[in-house]
Amino acid sequence: MARFPPLHVLTGPTAVGKTELALRWAETHDAEIVSCDSLLFYRGMDIGTAKPTREELARVPHHLIDICAPREAMNIARYVMEAQAVVAAIVARGRQVLITGGSGFYLKAFFGPVADDVAVPPELRAELNSRYESDGLAAMVVQLRSLNPDGLGSLDVANPRRVMRALERCRASGRTLDQLRAAFAAQPGPFADYEVRCVRLTREPTELHARIDQRIEAMLTAELVEEVRGLLAQGLRDNPSGARSIGYRETIAMLEGALPESALPSEIARNTRALVRKQRTWFRTQLPPHREVPAATADAATLFC
Incomplete structure (x- = not known):
């Protein structure tokens, strides 16, 4: 109210x-x-x-x-x-x-x-960025799918920035994108x-x-x-x-x-x-x-x- x-x-x-x-x-x-x-x-x-x-x-x-x-x-x-x-x-x-x-x-x-409570450690971000540079976007999407067996929803998997952001948040939180979205929506x-x-x-x-x-x-x-x-x-x-x-x-x-x-x-x-x-x-x-x-x-x- x-x-x-x-x-x-x-x-x-x-x-x-x-x-x-x-x-x-x-x-x-x-x-x-x-x-x-x-x-x-x-x-x-x-x-x-x-x-x-x-x-x-x-x-x-x-x-x-x-x-x-x-x-x-x-x-x-x-x-x-x-x-x-x-x-x-x-x-x-x-x-x-x-x-x-x-x-x-x-x-x-x-x-x-407008923001969730997931903090991404700098070392995790550095690790993922290094792998993205060496293996490319397709490898990052494969990793993201492995963490989200129920699917990625409407995530644009052709957008590197969004894929990397989603992967960071899943890895840092130990949660799926669906779980993160539900927690986000419940916040005031x-x-x-x-x-x-x-x-x-x-x-x-x-x-x-x-x-x-x-x-x-x-x-x-x-x-x-x-x-x-x-x-x-x-x-x-x-x-x-x-x-x-x-x-x-x-x-x-x-x-x-x-x-x-x-x-x-x-x-x-x-x-x-x-x-x-x-x-x-x-x-x-x-x-x-x-x-x-x-x-x-x-x-x-x-x-x-």
Whole structure:
């Protein structure tokens, strides 16, 4: 049972229109905004992330934006720790909380557990990595199957990172993946004391694609290329999450001569549309029960009613 005021979550795919609606709702409901966008964490990554402008940030208090240097890595454990502190402080001030963003990896922290209690000893990780390098992925999958006689469920055995992570956890815990999944699901999430109300904004694909194209044109007009040049000088390549993110990886490829300048807008658009498809799949399969609202007709006054 929830012991604290409700948390309001506004999500939806890239370019659907979350920012302006979040501002309007927060202004009329005495709320503060907590970002759940994995790229808004980084200082200087402004244009390519469509980060809220200074004027927008001034309208409503925002949190968990510009908290990392470009070369600094963010992870779910740090996000949860900082989000818990921010949410508690907002509630203590007697204000409402609005979480907004479309990054499923971080968004899931508000709906359930995010990490189990399995600690992987460094020597075990080193052993498995050494064997992976010498024997290849197929040998690791064979070992993993031997530890899971009832099967691997939906694990993607073509994904080395997921196979190695699963093998580490099975070896370290002495449990099967099914047992680990059951134990994980039984844990309380970091925000279990709150009722979470979630709204997902939607748009027709043709309309969303047009908005994506408009956003890319605005980014390039706002000198995205110069922003990326400056970030590279600050160590952006040291942060794979940032350097591989859409808008930045294509611009880096262009600056390095791997992509013609004329192809930059279309390449960003192609990858953004692919991201939107992945986001929709995540929302459909991973997001707990929520309310779907067409962004074109969304009313801030009744958004969470």
